[in-house]
Amino acid sequence: VDLVSFAHGLPKAELHLHLEGTLEPELKFALAARNGIDLAEKTVEEVRATYDFTDLTSFLAVYYPAMRVLVTPDDFHDLAWAYLQRAHAQGVVHAEMFFDPQAHTSRGVPFDDVIAGYRRAVVRAERELGVSAELIMCFLRDFSAEYAMATLMDAVRYKSWIVGVGLDSDERDHPPAKFAEVFARARQEGFLLTMHCDIDQVGSIDNIRSVLNQIEVDRIDHGTNIVEDPSLVALAKERGLGFTTCPVSNSFVTEQMKSDEIVALLREGVKVTINSDDPAYFGAYVGDNYVALAEEAGLAASDLVQLAINSFEASWLTPARRAAYV
Ligand code: HPA
Ligand code: ZN
DSSP states (O other): OOHHHHHHHSOEEEOOBBGGGGOOHHHHHHHHHHHTOOOSOOSHHHHHHTOOOSSHHHHHHHHHHHGGGOOSHHHHHHHHHHHHHHHHHTTEEEEEEEEOTHHHHTTTOOHHHHHHHHHHHHHHHHHHHOOEEEEEEEEETTSOHHHHHHHHHHHHTTGGGEEEEEEESOOTTOOGGGGHHHHHHHHHTTOEEOOEEOTTSTTHHHHHHHIIIIIOOSEEEEOGGGGGOHHHHHHHHHHTOEEEEOHHHHHHHTSSOOHHHHHHHHHHTOEEEEOOBSHHHHTOOHHHHHHHHHHHHTOOHHHHHHHHHHHHHTSOOOHHHHTTTO
């Protein structure tokens, strides 16, 4: 079989996916019409023409404003359901999906409406696609620690619907330590922990050291520049820590896929995984990311199989459910 069929056909878990980053222009127009919202762009092509990213900041400047078409529980359901169908078509049998409640509560949408819609899509995916799905709630690191703590208190009421918490948005000037207390409380409440350590942002290797040693996360999002410090790599390997990397996203926000770092971690036996991040904006769902990395780094079929195995081993499936896949 050809590379695309093989990569898409491999059963896999997706562990680094922002639901708000799956908003395709077509759905954006449909939701805008449904909610009576005027958009500046009038065609899909005009929307795509704004996807001219040079770094994380320029991506986020397009990503957040687009969310104003998301208003009702149905909107959040439709967004997640569209993603789950697309992911399923590229071999995803388990998805752990980030969502950004503060991107909605900060503009007046109730937390309860966001989670109600997303939860409905999770239940539907299990029933209609046989895809198991979980939600990971992310705090926006450019908002205050107090606002994050208040959002955590909202989430506590929905504990059984949220497997863990993460941290995303702009890392510059917002290091992990800013949220140490919030993450300690989240741990106490029973949530698993992950965090974006974005490559090429200031002080990032120090941020990786701090999330490993102080916050003691269960996983790291991006973070492949850990290869700069072999002692940290050894520590991550010893702990069996997963890394969720996003090659095509990397090529947009850093101008390279970081395939050298990803492959170095793979060869080292670290549980590195391949994911899509914001597939509607970067034009690649998870299977496409396997293909892109394989082509750039000349990976063998056995490497892709190992990456898919890693996706289950780094997942937050219970051991009993994980055993169904690996
Ligand atoms: N990085 C940081 N924050 C984000 C991203 C990302 O790629 N996508 C959505 N929020
Ligand atoms: Zn991300």
